[in-house]
Amino acid sequence: MPYSDKVVDHYSNPRNVGSLDKKDPSVGTGIVGAPECGDVMKLQIKVDERGIIEDAKFKTFGCGSAIASSSLATEWLKGKTLDEAQEIKNTQIVEELNLPPVKIHCSVLAEDAIKTALDDYREKKGLPLAERKKH
């Protein structure tokens, strides 16, 4: 199955690869995995004092679609408020990257990573956690 141009672009030129200090109180970290394929994704956000995501980084061990999904996610996260970030849906990632049905779980993993990072940040700050919906 050929990858879409956008997947290839994010895969060969991933944005925001790297790590933030996970002990930093302004950093939220989400490390998630997909047991069926063994992909692992770490996504981190750094939130400024206005509650806006000023930086986002990721590291992904997995297929091209998983790397592209997390790369895209970090691009989308920057500049968003926590509530806006909470609204990012895996279906938007599927649409943007043109993911085939067998790769939809990669976008689910990216959404899961975003939500886990947001939860981690909120927990650090003593903020109420957003409700999680099941896929």
Added chain:
Amino acid sequence: MGERMGQPVMDQKEFALFGEDGGIRRIPPGVSHFGLFGLPPKVGLDAGELEAKYHRLSRRLHPDFFMNAPVGERIRSLEASARLNEAYKTLKSPVQRAVYLVELASGKLAENDVRPPAALLEQILEAQEAASELRCGCGGEEAEDLRGRIGAARECFEALRGGQRKALEDLGAQWDRAVDEGRPVPPGVVQKMRSILSQRNYIENILRSLREALEAAS
């Protein structure tokens, strides 16, 4: 998935694929791969028996017998063949069989309710980073140091995998004992197997990647 735990995994009666008139019966959704072959829902399985039963049933479903059959019967024969092949493939592989049993007892692994420890995933990402650095030669670290780090990580993941295989064997034996004695499989056994099986692909993937990186760099 909670309410499914601790109940008998499934009925053990063999599903009669052929009715008394010799026609193919539609396979209801509740029939498991084990039920299809009339095998007990156990982690350990007699591979010869599975194969014999598979061959017997697939011979009877051979398309040659259905060339002149009404269209409904022809479709049913194709559906039954596809299901039979899938069931055989799943049950033949010890790992796929264990995953299948655990999923029957407690839902799909992909539901992701048992999160692997974050420390394990982090360790995997770190090892993977060393592997990619060794491959591209673009990190600041000396190749020799990288190789040492990757080798150490590999040993560590291999030890983990060894321990998990041993644990799976023990759990499988407990599972089978419960089935033999007509008891429900203890929920703790299901849960532990579930947790190990859902970590399996992460560990296999990283070990493959580390091995490939070391081979490419040697």
